[in-house]
Amino acid sequence: MMKDFVETMKLRGQAAENIYFSQRDRELIEQIHRNPEVIERCKPDQKVKNASQALVR
Numbered sequence: 561m562m563k564d565f566v567e568t569m570k571l572r573g574q575a576a577e578n579i580y581f582s583q584r585d586r587e588l589i590e591q592i593h594r595n596p597e598v599i600e601r602c603k604p605d606q607k608v609k610n611a612s613q614a615l616v617r
Contacts, residue, residue: 592598
């Protein structure tokens with residue numbers, strides 16, 4: 561019984577994390593669509609780890 565509870569809580573935490581990051585990804589994609597020049601600033605030769613860093617420049 562306790563094992564089921566622990567597994568349920570683990571899955572709930574993973575679901576919450578997935579929801580958070582999918583919402584964050586959608587927001588970043590929307591920002592890129594509104595500001596296509598961000599793509600130009602994120603050329604592979606630049607050291608940008610993720611799109612959110614490029615958006616704050």
